Amino acid sequence: MSAPGLLAGTRTLLYKEMLRFWKVSFQTVAAPVLTAVLYLLIFGHVLEDHVKVYDQVGYTSFLIPGLVMMSVLQNAFANSSSSLIQSKITGNLVFLLVTPLSHWAWFLAYVGASVVRGVVVGLGVLVVTVWFAPLSLAEPLWVFVFAVLGAAMMGALGLLAGLWAEKFDQIAAFQNFIIMPMTFLSGVFYSVKSLPPFWYGLSHLNPFFYMIDGFRRGFFGASDVSPWMSLAVAGGSLLLVCALCLHLLRIGYKIRH
Amino acid sequence: MPAISFQNVSKTYHAAGRDVRALDGVSFDIEPGEFFGLLGPNGAGKTSLISILAGLSSATGGHVKVHGHDVVTDYAAARRSLGIVPQELVFDPFFSVRETLVIQSGYFGVRNNGAWIDELLAGLGLADKAHANMRQLSGGMKRRVLVAQALVHRPPVIVLDEPTAGVDVELRQTLWQFVARLNKEGHTVLLTTHYLEEAEALCNRIAMLKQGRVVALDRTTALLAGTASTMLRFKLDAPLPPALAAQARVTGRIVQLKAHDAAEVEQVLAALRAAGLQPEDLEIGRADLEDVFLEIMQTESGGL
Numbered sequence: 001m002s003a004p005g006l007l008a009g010t011r012t013l014l015y016k017e018m019l020r021f022w023k024v025s026f027q028t029v030a031a032p033v034l035t036a037v038l039y040l041l042i043f044g045h046v047l048e049d050h051v052k053v054y055d056q057v058g059y060t061s062f063l064i065p066g067l068v069m070m071s072v073l074q075n076a077f078a079n080s081s082s083s084l085i086q087s088k089i090t091g092n093l094v095f096l097l098v099t100p101l102s103h104w105a106w107f108l109a110y111v112g113a114s115v116v117r118g119v120v121v122g123l124g125v126l127v128v129t130v131w132f133a134p135l136s137l138a139e140p141l142w143v144f145v146f147a148v149l150g151a152a153m154m155g156a157l158g159l160l161a162g163l164w165a166e167k168f169d170q171i172a173a174f175q176n177f178i179i180m181p182m183t184f185l186s187g188v189f190y191s192v193k194s195l196p197p198f199w200y201g202l203s204h205l206n207p208f209f210y211m212i213d214g215f216r217r218g219f220f221g222a223s224d225v226s227p228w229m230s231l232a233v234a235g236g237s238l239l240l241v242c243a244l245c246l247h248l249l250r251i252g253y254k255i256r257h
Numbered sequence: 258m259p260a261i262s263f264q265n266v267s268k269t270y271h272a273a274g275r276d277v278r279a280l281d282g283v284s285f286d287i288e289p290g291e292f293f294g295l296l297g298p299n300g301a302g303k304t305s306l307i308s309i310l311a312g313l314s315s316a317t318g319g320h321v322k323v324h325g326h327d328v329v330t331d332y333a334a335a336r337r338s339l340g341i342v343p344q345e346l347v348f349d350p351f352f353s354v355r356e357t358l359v360i361q362s363g364y365f366g367v368r369n370n371g372a373w374i375d376e377l378l379a380g381l382g383l384a385d386k387a388h389a390n391m392r393q394l395s396g397g398m399k400r401r402v403l404v405a406q407a408l409v410h411r412p413p414v415i416v417l418d419e420p421t422a423g424v425d426v427e428l429r430q431t432l433w434q435f436v437a438r439l440n441k442e443g444h445t446v447l448l449t450t451h452y453l454e455e456a457e458a459l460c461n462r463i464a465m466l467k468q469g470r471v472v473a474l475d476r477t478t479a480l481l482a483g484t485a486s487t488m489l490r491f492k493l494d495a496p497l498p499p500a501l502a503a504q505a506r507v508t509g510r511i512v513q514l515k516a517h518d519a520a521e522v523e524q525v526l527a528a529l530r531a532a533g534l535q536p537e538d539l540e541i542g543r544a545d546l547e548d549v550f551l552e553i554m555q556t557e558s559g560g561l
Contacts, residue, residue: 007366008363008366008367008368009363009364009365009366011363012360012362012363012364013363013364015360015363016352016360016363019351019352019356020351023351024351087349090347090348090349090350091343091345091347092347092348092349094313094341094343094345094347095347095349095361095364095406096364097311097312097313098311098312098313098336098339098341099336099361099364099365100332100333100334100336100337100364100365100366101364102333252315256312256313256314256315257308257313257314257315
């Protein structure tokens with residue numbers, strides 16, 4: 001296949017993956033935005049007067065970037081994992097398997113669509129929640145960098161889960177027992193500095209913590225750890241997951257027999 | 258250069274704690290422009306062979322080439338030359354018929370393909386369903402879309418893996434007219450089917466697989482000529498005498514027996530008379546591909 005042909009093939013798969021989630025945007029975009037708003041209303045109402053993380057920053061303001069990033073991460077994961085497992089189970093993955101698309105094309109398209117969905121949902125959450133509390137944008141480049149890096153890592157992780165899983169409940173287990181705890185224990189709802197020493201230490205082993213902390217840095221200009229440290233951890237995790245993903249796609253792990 | 262070349266292809270699966278040899282040294286070529294039939298009972302290895310050709314699975318040994326392109330080392334070129342109609346009735350429920358075809362076309366790097374997509378939709382009787390969601394289509398219509406998807410990038414080689422299983426007569430006719438036209442225009446067609454009359458009517462050459470090995474490979478006319486040229490058919494209400502039962506094909510009341518010449522016909526009739534049986538609707542006919550198929554499959558040894 002010529003280079004333009006290969007590029008067109010990759011673009012088509014990216015377009016198809018985006019069209020897939022857009023056709024059910026009520027479920028894939030509107031629903032997660034509503035969930036995030038509910039979190040904000042409930043936690044913001046209960047904790048606004050009790051928790052203070054940074055000077056000059058109220059709890060609801062602190063919570064918004066965390067919820068935005070949590071939505072970015074969860075939806076990026078959901079996009080690639082659910083698309084791949086659906087195609088595997090319904091059997092329509094065969095349409096893709098018989099094409100000349102390389103493992104790179106698969107990777108770029110699935111992860112690219114995940115980044116788009118993650119960012120679209122994140123923007124949706126931001127647009128709806130920003131009215132509830134004052135929010136600055138101190139260092140916007142960090143917001144962009146961590147949103148894209150985090151979504152890409154979760155898109156690649158979703159691709160891994162989709163390749164590995166053979167049933168829907170395996171994806172659900174992956175989501176409920178790995179993604180959810182790691183997201184909730186990453187400082188979305190609190191600063192890890194408020195945790196007891198053991199949990200504080202454990203949080204520093206969680207790459208989600210660095211993504212959320214770095215993302216929040218972009219809004220407040222303050223963070224629990226240096227944004228460069230967060231960038232190194234997020235970038236390193238992304239590279240690791242991508243390398244594994246590309247390898248499994250190249251050998252056709254659980255998709256070619 | 259052959260359109261498809263199978264060279265000593267073998268495939269071993271590991272299932273239920275033991276190795277299962279699905280393909281065992283399969284070798285044959287299909288020339289450009291041929292309408293080639295691949296026949297065999299369930300489990301003979303037909304789908305394994307097609308899967309290796311399509312890149313859905315990999316061979317344990319041997320090589321497969323499409324127009325000289327190896328399906329493993331040069332997979333992109335090989336797959337661009339292939340249009341595969343899968344056996345399973347699968348579809349993507351998110352898209353309409355036209356979207357499905359535009360997307361499939363794009364995977365192969367073919368853009369602005371509207372004119373050909375319109376021609377495919379018209380040729381397969383799908384024009385009025387172009388904007389219908391795939392979920393809304395009947396089984397037969399979904400099958401037509403599978404064929405259109407396989408052809409959307411204009412591949413020179415078309416592979417149809419049991420495309421008429423569970424399909425009504427009208428669709429079967431439409432499908433075969435369309436595929437025969439493509440073959441006449443120069444496309445190579447590889448067909449696997451359980452309907453032997455289809456293979457007999459359409460294929461100019463046939464390979465038969467049994468337990469992963471090629472047990473017959475010849476022109477359809479030569480295969481038909483090489484077996485018992487006549488068949489004795491009659492209806493019977495009582496069981497056949499044991500001597501005849503061993504060589505007969507019985508479907509309900511209908512009995513079919515090979516007979517090479519008049520003397521053999523006479524022997525069968527004498528045996529029936531001796532057993533006090535009265536055959537009804539007796540007729541002597543030409544052997545068809547089903548007879549050849551059964552004769553070859555009943556021969557235990559064999560291999561090319």
